[in-house]
Amino acid sequence: MCNPIHNELDWIGLRCVSLHLTTVKDAKSPFRGYRFRVSLVAIFIIISLAFYQFEFVKFTKYEDEFYSKFVEIDTVMAQDPQSLLPCNVDSWNNVTLEDISFKDVRADWKNKSLGSWQNFEDAALRPISAFVYEHEIVVVTAKYIKFDKPLYCRYFDCNHVELHGTAFQSTMFPYSAVYCARRAGANHITVTRTIDEPVEFTVPIVNRVLSKPVHEISVCVGPIYGAESRWLEIVETTEHHILMGIQHFYFTVFNQVDTYTRRLLDDYEQSGNAKVTVIQTEYKHMDWMFHMMQITDCFFRARHHSKWILNVDIDERLVMTRMPLHSYLRTIPEDVGDISFSSKRVQRTENLPSIFTPEGFEREVLFTKYQKTNSMSYMEMKVLLRPDKTEGLFYHWVWARYPGFRTMMIPKTVGYVRHYRTTLPSLAANWVKSKLVTDNLRNNRLDARFEEKLMVAVVRRLKLVYEQRDMWCEEIPWWILRMMERSNYNCIWKVNGTRFA
Ligand SMILES: *[C@@H]1O[C@H](CO)[C@@H](O)[C@H](O)[C@H]1NC(C)=O
Ligand SMILES: *[C@@H]1O[C@H](CO)[C@@H](O)[C@H](O)[C@H]1NC(C)=O
Numbered sequence: 146m147c148n149p150i151h152n153e154l155d156w157i158g159l160r161c162v163s164l165h166l167t168t169v170k171d172a173k174s175p176f177r178g179y180r181f182r183v184s185l186v187a188i189f190i191i192i193s194l195a196f197y198q199f200e201f202v203k204f205t206k207y208e209d210e211f212y213s214k215f216v217e218i219d220t221v222m223a224q225d226p227q228s229l230l231p232c233n234v235d236s237w238n239n240v241t242l243e244d245i246s247f248k249d250v251r252a253d254w255k256n257k258s259l260g261s262w263q264n265f266e267d268a269a270l271r272p273i274s275a276f277v278y279e280h281e282i283v284v285v286t287a288k289y290i291k292f293d294k295p296l297y298c299r300y301f302d303c304n305h306v307e308l309h310g311t312a313f314q315s316t317m318f319p320y321s322a323v324y325c326a327r328r329a330g331a332n333h334i335t336v337t338r339t340i341d342e343p344v345e346f347t348v349p350i351v352n353r354v355l356s357k358p359v360h361e362i363s364v365c366v367g368p369i370y371g372a373e374s375r376w377l378e379i380v381e382t383t384e385h386h387i388l389m390g391i392q393h394f395y396f397t398v399f400n401q402v403d404t405y406t407r408r409l410l411d412d413y414e415q416s417g418n419a420k421v422t423v424i425q426t427e428y429k430h431m432d433w434m435f436h437m438m439q440i441t442d443c444f445f446r447a448r449h450h451s452k453w454i455l456n457v458d459i460d461e462r463l464v465m466t467r468m469p470l471h472s473y474l475r476t477i478p479e480d481v482g483d484i485s486f487s488s489k490r491v492q493r494t495e496n497l498p499s500i501f502t503p504e505g506f507e508r509e510v511l512f513t514k515y516q517k518t519n520s521m522s523y524m525e526m527k528v529l530l531r532p533d534k535t536e537g538l539f540y541h542w543v544w545a546r547y548p549g550f551r552t553m554m555i556p557k558t559v560g561y562v563r564h565y566r567t568t569l570p571s572l573a574a575n576w577v578k579s580k581l582v583t584d585n586l587r588n589n590r591l592d593a594r595f596e597e598k599l600m601v602a603v604v605r606r607l608k609l610v611y612e613q614r615d616m617w618c619e620e621i622p623w624w625i626l627r628m629m630e631r632s633n634y635n636c637i638w639k640v641n642g643t644r645f646a
């Protein structure tokens with residue numbers, strides 16, 4: 146046992162023994178009786194020490210057992226958010242307003258039963274996102290509550306401390322959105338059913354108080370969900386729209402997407418072409434029934450951030466046939482709030498490839514592989530809209546505009562939306578059996594120059610994202626290779642293809 150106390154006792158014990166020996170050496174001395182007593186005392190001390198030591202051993206055994214069960218408690222000093230430094234409030238956010246804009250107009254729409262939707266009756270009242278504009282804040286939630294029920298906007302500062310006494314009474318409209326009045330210094334927000342119930346969820350408020358939109362045109366891309374790997378549709382549609390002059394994309398993922406597809410989405414975000422929003426709810430599965438949540442989130446996300454948004458799914462591509470998109474929009478009167486396009490469907494009869502293989506890829510892309518197309522129709526309209534001049538985007542059409550704004554239909558000769566729609570089991574997959582479709586199929590494709598440009602753009606992006614290689618051990622300096630146990634290196638010897646092990 147290496148115990149300082151124990152060692153000290155040993156040391157004292159040895160001193161006592163040497164004292165005893167000294168007394169024995171002086172046996173002839175006249176003080177024999179005295180020496181004998183001293184010896185006895187010494188022996189007594191030695192025995193006591195031995196006994197003590199024995200007890201000590203027993204005690205440490207007991208002590209070990211005691212400490213294995215005993216829990217030491219460390220005091221932890223939590224920070225009370227109330228004691229944090231006061232928030233810095235930028236001047237654009239130092240605004241408190243009494244009410245929201247267009248309240249009467251919205252009341253009229255409510256009266257006409259517009260902008261409502263009912264599903265997921267037992268869902269939690271959970272905010273997904275929130276945006277602050279010049280005249281109000283809008284919170285998008287993952288629930289539908291009829292607009293005759295009161296709801297309360299609850300505001301929090303940069304320290305997540307509620308701004309006391311600032312709650313605002315509102316209702317859910319349109320769809321899953323709630324309009325809230327502005328509050329100076331509000332950085333986080335939520336909505337609750339009563340004015341003072343405990344708050345479970347808050348979301349940050351994204352700044353949309355912008356002097357002018359960041360993007361001229363963006364795409365609100367329909368939700369990405371489910372097991373099928375969608376990377377080919379995503380890359381083709383996105384590169385196609387980039388060639389049309391649209392450079393920003395709002396992607397929405399429900400729950401999660403396969404990691405292969407996610408890499409492509411991450412690349413578009415990294416290259417500054419996209420914002421990926423992931424919507425999570427308490428539901429284990431999210432599917433087409435949540436589509437309106439993506440539309441509502443994207444609509445308010447884009448308001449004042451993009452002047453125009455094209456609202457299409459990942460299998461739909463805007464085709465401009467007479468003049469480029471921006472040139473055409475410059476000819477559109479300022480009082481147009483939304484523009485409807487007709488569409489054509491192209492049959493996609495096979496599954497999408499699961500990974501990118503450069504060999505033979507040019508035959509796999511949808512825009513060369515599939516040509517069976519039905520005739521153009523206004524039955525399925527797609528919309529390009531101004532999110533600051535319209536309200537209540539419902540799937541692919543807008544039902545309301547702010548006073549002074551109107552809708553417009555684009556002639557078929559100017560442009561249309563090309564929809565590479567699957568004929569495999571999917572939503573309303575029986576579309577292809579309709580006589581209207583089968584009687585009117587013809588081979589149709591895009592002009593060769595455009596197809597070539599698109600192919601170059603698609604392959605360039607895919608190579609950037611998916612062409613990966615092993616890490617060679619030869620490219621790592623020897624002194625780094627020696628730093629850790631070998632299992633910590635993921636490299637392969639270039640010379641013989643074996644792992645570093
Ligand atoms: C916010 O505005 C108020 C007046 O409305 C002013 O007194 C205050 O100093 C402003 N705060 C900041 C941080 O600008
Ligand atoms: C809504 O309808 C009710 C009853 O029809 C009417 O009394 C009310 O004035 C209407 N409100 C608006 C804003 O139109």
Ligand SMILES: *[C@@H]1O[C@H](CO)[C@@H](O)[C@H](O)[C@H]1NC(C)=O
Pocket residue numbers: 638640641642643
């Ligand atoms: C492969 O090459 C490396 C580096 O020359 C060497 O250390 C390693 O032992 C080789 N492995 C095999 C299985 O030959």
